[in-house]
Amino acid sequence: MLRQDDFRPVTLADRAFFEKHYTVYPQRHSDNTFTNMVCWNHFAGYTFAYVEKNLILASTIGSVTRFRSPIGPRNPALLRSLIRLASDVSDNEPIVLIDPDTAVWMREVCPGINLVPDRNHFEYVYRAADLAELPGGNYLTIRRQLNKFRKNCASTVEPISENNCDDIKRFLIEWCEWKGCESGDPVLANEKEAVFFAIDHMKDLALRGLAIRVSSKIGAISLYEPMTSDTALVHFEKGLPDCDGIYKAINSETAARLAKKFTYINRESDLGVPGLREAKLRYHPHHMVEVCSMKRDS
Structure with a gap:
């Protein structure tokens, strides 16, 4: 059972660990990069757990903690455990920045899960x-x-x-x-x-x-x-x-x-800022790194 006690802060000393893991599981979204986490740690309070060869990230802004889907070999039991933990401690958006392939897998493991595109973080x-x-x-x-x-x-x-x-x-x-x-x-x-x-x-x-x-x-x-x-x-x-x-x-x-x-x-991403979105579109992107969020059923 995954617990909050399994998570510890991301620090500069963890760089070699993240580099080794990301060599096997490359990341396409900037938020998951080690550089992003340590540079924004003062604001987003990044933590991580390493469980059954999976890396699980979390960030806390203000009083709200949100999680990322497991990065590692597919493990349905670990996913279900993460969903339970995230649902217990987070807000109405407990797991965020889910890539399309992972979203397909999450729907297979948990039919009926509510995953919604997050355009502001594409x-x-x-x-x-x-x-x-x-x-x-x-x-x-x-x-x-x-x-x-x-x-x-x-x-x-x-x-x-x-x-x-x-x-x-x-x-x-x-x-x-x-x-x-x-x-x-x-x-x-x-x-x-x-x-x-x-x-x-x-x-x-x-x-x-x-x-x-x-x-x-x-x-x-x-x-x-x-x-x-x-x-x-x-x-x-x-x-x-x-x-x-x-x-x-x-x-x-x-x-x-x-x-x-x-x-x-x-x-x-453009974070949903209208002027920034227009500026980025003006340069004609080749493709977008799409992500979605898990939402609580209303």
């Missing part, structure tokens, strides 16, 4: 070459905006490293002031700390990053890592409004480097 996956080259009519407007940036803004591109770490942090403080991180949005309010953690632990997490400098000042950054053998994951992409088109520029520069090694780029 992730956008693009062909790396498309983001790098912006080919054809679909990208005409984006190419124009990028060309305008390159014409009007004297810029240079550099890797994020110890040499420019202080400049990056000054940029992040300014970005947060511009975005109003303290305005009340819980995700935005905690994003600054998540990015700072990523910057401080780039080597520990095997992260890479790029920065665009405009007139000697950092104007945009991106942080990314390999996700699977054919897909890279962009965790953070930030820019200041000082020079129009700088978001197009950091996207293009990042993709140009990733396209040399990866076929696809996962740029995470």
